Amino acid sequence: MIKVENVIKKFNDFTAIDNLNLEISEGEIFGLLGENGAGKTTTLRILATMLKPTQGKATVCGYDTVKDDAKVRENIGILFGGETGLYDRLTARENIEYFGELYDMSKDELKKEIEKVAEALSMKEYIDKRVGTFSKGMKQKVAFARSIIHNPKVLLLDEPTSGLDVTAAVEVHNFIKECKKAGKTIIFSSHTMSEIEKLCDRVAIIHKGKLIETNTLKGLKEKYNNDDLEEIFTTLISNGGEK
Amino acid sequence: MNFKHIWIVFKKEMKDAFRDKKSVLSNIFLPLILIPLIYYGMNFFIKSASKEVEENMKISINTNESIEEAKKFTKENIIGEDNIEIVYNSYSDAKEALKNGDINCIITYEDGFFEKIKNGTMSKISLEYNSFKNASQMGVEILRSKIMILNQKLATQKLTELNVSPEILNLVSISDYDISIEETNDGATRNDMLIMIVPMYLVIVIVTAGIPIAIDVLAGERERNTFEALLSTKANRLSILIGKYMAILVFSIIAIIMSFLGLLLGIVLNPEMFSTAGQEMSITAIFSTMNMSVGAFLLALLSSITLAVAFAGIQIGISTWAKTVKEAQTYLSYMMFPAMILGFATMFMGVGDMKSFMAFIPIFNTIASLKMVLSGVVNYGFLITGVIVNIIFVVIITYFIIQMFKREKTIIR
Numbered sequence: 048m049i050k051v052e053n054v055i056k057k058f059n060d061f062t063a064i065d066n067l068n069l070e071i072s073e074g075e076i077f078g079l080l081g082e083n084g085a086g087k088t089t090t091l092r093i094l095a096t097m098l099k100p101t102q103g104k105a106t107v108c109g110y111d112t113v114k115d116d117a118k119v120r121e122n123i124g125i126l127f128g129g130e131t132g133l134y135d136r137l138t139a140r141e142n143i144e145y146f147g148e149l150y151d152m153s154k155d156e157l158k159k160e161i162e163k164v165a166e167a168l169s170m171k172e173y174i175d176k177r178v179g180t181f182s183k184g185m186k187q188k189v190a191f192a193r194s195i196i197h198n199p200k201v202l203l204l205d206e207p208t209s210g211l212d213v214t215a216a217v218e219v220h221n222f223i224k225e226c227k228k229a230g231k232t233i234i235f236s237s238h239t240m241s242e243i244e245k246l247c248d249r250v251a252i253i254h255k256g257k258l259i260e261t262n263t264l265k266g267l268k269e270k271y272n273n274d275d276l277e278e279i280f281t282t283l284i285s286n287g288g289e290k
Numbered sequence: 291m292n293f294k295h296i297w298i299v300f301k302k303e304m305k306d307a308f309r310d311k312k313s314v315l316s317n318i319f320l321p322l323i324l325i326p327l328i329y330y331g332m333n334f335f336i337k338s339a340s341k342e343v344e345e346n347m348k349i350s351i352n353t354n355e356s357i358e359e360a361k362k363f364t365k366e367n368i369i370g371e372d373n374i375e376i377v378y379n380s381y382s383d384a385k386e387a388l389k390n391g392d393i394n395c396i397i398t399y400e401d402g403f404f405e406k407i408k409n410g411t412m413s414k415i416s417l418e419y420n421s422f423k424n425a426s427q428m429g430v431e432i433l434r435s436k437i438m439i440l441n442q443k444l445a446t447q448k449l450t451e452l453n454v455s456p457e458i459l460n461l462v463s464i465s466d467y468d469i470s471i472e473e474t475n476d477g478a479t480r481n482d483m484l485i486m487i488v489p490m491y492l493v494i495v496i497v498t499a500g501i502p503i504a505i506d507v508l509a510g511e512r513e514r515n516t517f518e519a520l521l522s523t524k525a526n527r528l529s530i531l532i533g534k535y536m537a538i539l540v541f542s543i544i545a546i547i548m549s550f551l552g553l554l555l556g557i558v559l560n561p562e563m564f565s566t567a568g569q570e571m572s573i574t575a576i577f578s579t580m581n582m583s584v585g586a587f588l589l590a591l592l593s594s595i596t597l598a599v600a601f602a603g604i605q606i607g608i609s610t611w612a613k614t615v616k617e618a619q620t621y622l623s624y625m626m627f628p629a630m631i632l633g634f635a636t637m638f639m640g641v642g643d644m645k646s647f648m649a650f651i652p653i654f655n656t657i658a659s660l661k662m663v664l665s666g667v668v669n670y671g672f673l674i675t676g677v678i679v680n681i682i683f684v685v686i687i688t689y690f691i692i693q694m695f696k697r698e699k700t701i702i703r
Contacts, residue, residue, distance in 0.1 A: 058699075095522045098698050117524060125522045132515030136309040137302075148298045149523035177309075193519070 048073040048232045049094065049201065054103035056089055056256075063089040065256040066103070071234065071249075073200075076227055078247035079236040080280060086256040087236040088127070091203045094234070095125050108200055121150070124194035127205040132190070135179035139170060139189045142178060143196050150197035157196070164192040168222060184215030191222060195231075202226060202233045208242060220246060240277045252283055259283050291532065295525035299533025300540075303507050307541055313502045317545045321495075325552035329560040337562075343394065343428045347374045350384030352398040360399055363407075367443075368397075368436045388420050394429025395419045410448045483564045485641070488553065489660035490633035493653055495549040496598045497629035500542035501622045504605035507534045509618035512703070521701065531606070531695045538602040546598065589673035590659040596680035597656045601625070603687035610694055613703050629653060641667045649675040652683045 051069040055062065064086045071077045079087045092098040093105050096116040104111060110118040133142050140161055147157040165174045168188045173181065178189055187207070194202065204223070208216040223246055226233060237243055243250060244264060252260040260283060262270065271279045308314055353360045361376055369376075377393060378384040387393045396418040406413035415437060419430035446456040511517040520530060557564045605622060612618035632653045636644075641661050648654040655676030662668050694700050 092518070092702065095518070097518055097521060097702055117526060120522055121524050123522065125519060127515065127518050132517075132519055134302075134306055134514070134516060136306050141302075141305075145298070145302050146519070146523055149295060149520075149525045151294070151524060190519075197524075 048075070048108060049077075049234065050104075050106045051090070051094075052104050052106075054090075054093060054100045054105055056086075056093060056098060057101045063256050064093070064100075067253075067256070067258050069251060069258070069261065071232060073232050074227065074230050075249065076223065076233045076235055076247050078243040078250035079234060079253060080240075080243060080250050081236075081253035082284060084255075085253045087253060088205055089256075090253070091125070091127065091205050091234065091236065094119075094201075095123060095127075095203055096120055121197075122199055123201045123203055124197065124199035125203045125205075126190055126194045126207050127203075133178045133186055133193075136177060138177050139165075139174045139181075139185075139192075142189055143193045146193045147196045152197060160196055160198070161192070164196060167225065168192055168218070182215075184211055184218070187211055187215060187219060191219065195226065200231060202231055204233060204235045206237055207235070208237070208239070216242075240280065244276055252280060254284050292525065292529045295529035296533040296536065299525065299530050300536045303503070303534055303537035304540065307503045307506065307537065310506070313506070317499065317502055317541075318548050321545070321549040321552040322555070323552070325549070326556040326559050329556035329563060333560045333563050339424065340428060343425050343432070345373055347372075347429050347432065348377050348387075348393040349374060349429070349433070350378040350381075350387065350393050350396045351376060352381045352384065352396055353403070354401050355399060355404055359404060363399075363404060364397065367440050368433070370436070372436075385418075388418060388426065391420065391423040391425065394426050395433055397433065407444070410444075410451075482640075484557070485661050485664045486637055487564075488664060489657040490637050491553055492546070492550060492594065492660060493597070493633055493657050494626065494629045495546050496542070496594055496656070497601045497653070498626050499545035499549070499598070500538040500602045500605050501625065503541040504538050504602065504609045505615055505618045505622065507537060508606060508609035509612045509615045512613070513615050517701070527695045527701075528692065531691065535602060535606055535691075538605060539599060542598050542602055543595075546594075583668060585670070586663050586668040586673060589670070589677055590656075590663040592677045593656045593659040593673065593680055596677060596684055597652060600652060600680060600683045600687050603684065603691055607687070607691045607694055610691070610700055633657065636661075641665045644669075644672070646672065646675075648672075650679050652680055655679060 049069070049071040051067050054064055054067045056064040067086070067090065069077075069090075079090065081087045089098065093100055093112060094107055096112050096119050099113050104113075106112065107119045108122045110122070112119050134145070137145070143161055143164070144157055147160065152160070161174070165171045168191060170185070170188055170192065173185060178186060181189070191207070202223075207223075208219050211219065220242070223233060223235070235243075235247060247264065249261065249263050250267065251258055260267065264276065267276065267279055268274055271282070273279050273282075349364075351357065351360045351364060357379055364376060378387060381396070384393060384396050388396055398416040398418065400414040400416075403413045403415070417430050417433055417437075420426040442459070445459060449456045449458060508517075511520065521527065604625070608621045608625075609618045612621060632651075636654065636657045639661070641658075644658045644661065648658050649672045655672075659673050659676050662673065
């Protein structure tokens with residue numbers, strides 16, 4: 048479903064991603080683990096067609112992120128950054144509609160999908176209210192709804208629970224699980240190990256732009272003979288990426 | 291490019307902009323109310339200041355002759371029926387009062403003044419005033435004109451006594467005739483005040499009107515973290531850019547129209563400030579002074595619109611380049627300077643002073659086109675060149691912002 052082949056991304060002299068290779072299967076929840084500045088967001092931005100690789104190639108649903116960028120965008124939904132980006136002066140419905148329209152959804156289709164997603168995320172109460180007054184949890188739900196309204200095959204989530212309270216975070220976790228059940232492929236970056244353990248099928252540990260390890264959670268624990276994912280992660284990082 | 295996506299982005303941006311109450315109030319409605327109010331205030335303060343001087347004018351007399359005789363002469367021959375009070379007999383007290391603004395002027399009669407007046411020989415009056423005090427400056431003007439009338443009266447008396455016609459004082463009479471009126475379409479009188487103010491004012495508004503929405507739809511989008519989500523939709527970057535460009539332009543045009551209406555209202559409600567040579571300043575009278583042909587009007591309108599498009603583009607470029615809203619605000623606040631500099635530089639220029647090279651400089655050419663249309667002296671070559679230059683300016687700016695939007699370094703910051 049997603050392939051990253053020998054991708055290098057440089058910003059002037061700085062190498063943000065250094066020869067990254069990943070392969071993610073359909074319906075998988077794939078965790079990206081790494082410190083700040085490790086290259087997680089850059090990887091997600093390349094997959095979202097925001098950035099072009101300096102070298103190498105990435106494909107999503109078989110489409111090249113550079114050559115078939117429009118096709119890639121049709122098939123992805125993104126949620127980037129800790130602070131959820133929404134238009135405060137528009138209602139939750141208008142925010143979602145705007146993105147749906149830009150995905151060429153018809154009015155009827157959009158109406159139906161909004162009702163469905165509002166129900167699934169318990170947003171019915173405030174769907175027609177302006178988002179400026181919403182709590183962070185409410186906003187995050189709207190942002191989620193916005194990113195999946197066009198029913199994308201792939202979801203790119205960059206720290207989607209950052210700054211949320213426990214209840215809101217749990218709701219987001221449940222929603223991600225629902226998306227998996229619906230057969231979506233999800234790449235998920237996070238700092239929280241418990242979250243990764245709870246949701247991800249496989250993880251990739253990235254350090255200073257380099258891929259250090261890719262494995263299932265079970266595989267990682269067995270390989271390093273340790274049940275604590277946090278410890279495995281810090282050991283790998285403190286070794287400067289040396290396995 | 292996808293027209294449907296352009297329309298969706300445009301519609302959303304307009305909805306968002308018009309829901310921003312502060313921006314709508316300050317850019318759309320405030321000019322309509324504020325400009326007439328500013329002119330009303332200016333007019334009110336100017337009028338009340340001169341009324342204050344006329345009603346409460348105080349002067350002092352300095353003379354070595356009889357003070358009573360001097361007071362009597364001043365009242366009968368200079369003050370007349372006006373309400374001017376003569377205060378202080380001591381020169382030092384009067385000087386101190388003039389410094390403090392307690393009196394408007396000091397009249398000093400030279401030694402032997404009254405004798406000389408009687409004999410019809412030249413006599414001297416000095417006026418002392420304080421230019422730090424506005425009331426003193428206005429007061430000295432009032433006295434000066436009264437003394438000139440006295441001078442005329444005494445000269446006429448003297449000539450009559452000598453059996454000489456007072457007309458000898460006006461051996462040369464001047465009558466002037468403005469040939470530029472002949473050049474206008476129907477020979478109607480121009481309103482120089484409007485030609486001076488309207489083009490400068492309009493160009494400043496054209497150049498700056500789109501700034502608030504340009505900041506919001508680009509730097510604001512980045513700051514809200516909505517930019518990447520928007521760019522990840524099916525809509526391509528060019529469609530998003532054009533949708534936003536159109537929204538800024540339409541918002542600018544609405545703000546420009548409202549500001550123009552505000553200016554028009556300000557003129558109509560405060561006719562004393564704008565009428566030249568006692569012209570009537572109703573809407574009909576104002577438009578009758580604009581001796582424009584339809585062709586010239588359309589070219590000036592096109593010049594203004596292309597300038598608005600170019601500056602909306604510059605605003606997009608700067609707002610896209612800025613990392614934050616605050617940064618965009620700082621850069622865009624400087625945008626007013628070129629318009630103000632070129633506006634003030636041409637403020638006092640008449641249509642005849644416009645040089646052909648000005649047609650090649652955006653802003654300059656729009657100001658000149660508007661001046662031409664308002665005065666009725668139209669140079670079609672100049673107007674057409676100006677429009678072509680502005681269109682080239684728009685093409686260059688649009689090319690740059692399209693390139694900018696393609697660069698990931700500008701988009702992802």
